[in-house]
Amino acid sequence: MPNVKPPPRRVTTYKIVQGIIGVVLAGYLIWRLFVVFIANPSYGPDTWARFAIAGLILGSVYALVAIGYTLVYGILRMINFAHGDIMMIGAFGGYFVFEALKSIPTPTLADPELTFLNAHPALSVIAAFIVGVSIAALSGYFLEKIAYRPLRGAPRLVPLISAIGASIFLENAAQLLFGAQRRDYANPIVLTRGEGWGIPIGGSNVILTYTGMLTVVISTLIMIALYMLVMRTRLGRSMRAVSENKQVAALMGIDVDGVISRTFIISGALAGAAGVMWGIHLGLVYHFVGFIPGIKAFTAAVLGGIGNIPGAMIGGLFLGLVESLGPAGLGINFQLKDVIAFGILVLVLIFRPTGIIGEVLTEEKV
């Protein structure tokens, strides 16, 4: 249609308000940056480096979880509300593997108290990942089969409510099964939390923790693998086709239900890996562990443009960074770091509902 002119831009009250909010926020941000870096630098470069490292580690976990949201949203146009709880299931899977391996004695001459966990740390970590990922993938599969598949084609609110129900159910089932107490993740000694390589920055030692580096490396590998899967394989092509248009995909001979199932398995696996990493790096598991990361990862997915896989990765990293740099940069209490994430979500929705990079399929969704 070459002759259709775009409609003239109307100046509505909403746009004026949007503009005012934008100017105020931008002004505040510039002023804060000025204060923090030039007028009154309260933190040295080493502290900023610490914040940035913590943010990147956290962000890589968020990115993994966010990809799960985005994959499912891209295909079903629904928020898999229980995704964070699948992450919790993965974290518990890894926890139980560590606990089990910790109780297997493998005494050597040098150390009669040695357990399997410390004798073979690499094997143990691999086992934890395998178990955590498979349990989470399995729960993703059954979640879709029980709670979402029968509702395919129902009005939008219906599967969303079902997803919320699933989330509540999983959280509380986990509480009833494992108790409400927070449990320490028993890492192998090699991966003791807080220990790592020291890097001298600005006269003091900034520690790159082993657990953190493990998290970043593994999540990067997983993300690359996933990108290859989506872009290069047959399954990836059919996933993209289904997310484009289900009917046409079905006409082209794609088993739509199978693809959706597999998407849930993949997204569950990603959440499971994120859960195990969360446990290894942050060290606590409990029934509610997936809730806040889940919401934040959703924020990350929205930030990157929901339905957009590279967007979710970037959104996750960005959110992690903002969350750890934000309280210091904006000069607010560290207790309020969760507020920043939610605040960003609201701001993104006000200014750029399609996310930083933009959604893949915008026109039919907004």
Add this chain to the structure above:
Amino acid sequence: MKKQLRHAVNAGGIFGIITIFLFLIGFTGTAADLFSDLFRNKNAAPFLSLNPQMLNMLIFLGLIGLWAGAYGSRKSKSQTNDPWGAALIGGLTAGLVHGLLVCGLALLVGTLSLRGVRINVYLSEVLPDAIKLFLVGKSPLQGATVHIVFLTLTGFLGGLLSRGVGRGSWRVRSGAAWNSILEKISQQSIVKQVRGSRNTRYVVYGILLLLVFLLPLRAGPYWNYTIGTVGIYVLLGLGLNIVVGLAGLLDLGYVAFFAIGAYTMALLTAPQPHHLMWSFWIALPIGVLLAALTGLLLGAPVLRMRGDYLAIVTLGFGEIIRILSKSDALTPFTGGPSGVKAIGFPTLFGKPFNSGVDFVYLIFLAVLLIIFVTNRLQNSRVGRAWEAMREDETVSRAMGINTLTQKLLAFAIGAAFAGLGGALFASRNVFTGPEDHNLMVSINVVAVVIVGGMGNIPGVIAGALMLKGLPEVLRQLEDYRVMVFGALLIVMMLWRPAGMIPSARRKMDVIDTGVTETPQEEREP
């Protein structure tokens, strides 16, 4: 035959997993307690060396076993003949698989605990006593044998029973009989007259009201507290009903407005931390207005997005309010984690409303007022606009409805009701703190609205009674309540997306679209 067998094995597997899950969350023991309250057989003599508690648990397991058998013997669509063979094989197989799984669990748990492994370190409900009860006081091997034999038998019996009474047809027949009786009754002229007249409705309502108003006088303080809580949840449910049920916007941060109402009431009337000590009657409208205003402010940016964003943003907003009220940064203003104490109570014509009974009446009054307002709203132009918007936003816009204004209005009115509920709640409890306003409140209210019936006043009342009142009656089930809410949300969506008491329009809707039978196509709002 092969198909039947596979179905039976599946059924046995599903029920086996359910039974194992119920044991692991400690529900088998709770169910046994419940049965012993029901049968009053706590001190009965042991039977076959089984004490009453064990018998009760076996009764519970037997019920599940019967169900498993009945489910496993269900006829597959393709096969019509040989009902008895199917019943025998289906029930037996389902029972056997069910029994095998449970027997495996019993063996595992029993041997582990004999070896001195403290399972409850990891699975907190699997206490030594629970294991002993589960193994009916015997060795693991004997206990497991009891389970496998018992569950196979009950499965078999369940298969026989379901086939014996001719399951499907029986259900249809009884339904038809029931309908024809109803039909006959309603054909009678007197009934018709009574039903048709408006006065009957008023008389029924009058009687109900009278009962409701007499109730608090007879109930003790504990029950008055419970009634009051149910009343407040009716308020909240009616408010959310406008947002979710009528306007079709899913709000998961409803507790935020509740918290704003509660904190306004608390900060304005309490001696600490501001020493304002205003009157209840001034603080109440301020709380309601503030909640509505917050609703407007939050809704303005978000409501132009698609619905599922709204769910997450409101959820985040609810958490923000809770985190803020708890944080050190606002402690001088909100009292921080320790909350606000000594919140003022209302006085009317010189009479202080500080006893439990008085407050129940105040809540009743508020509920009546809100029911009236909701009713008027629902049948007004605004209400119809909301419902039109819920059904199809594009079409309603074409009909000249300003959807953004209407959404904002719905959001603000819903928020105002929540503010009212919060203010009453704070004043009644004399205390409010951050933990009164956690996510669970939002989830409870969502569950009340959805289980009761979206867009429908009696539905919401029934939902509040069922979800907030019933658990108080069955106190043993308290631990499982929230989990059941979650399961209920899924189950309602799968089987009755319109709720227990569907509103007339919703009912039409659901029959129309028949959620499960729709072809696989996207119905975009």
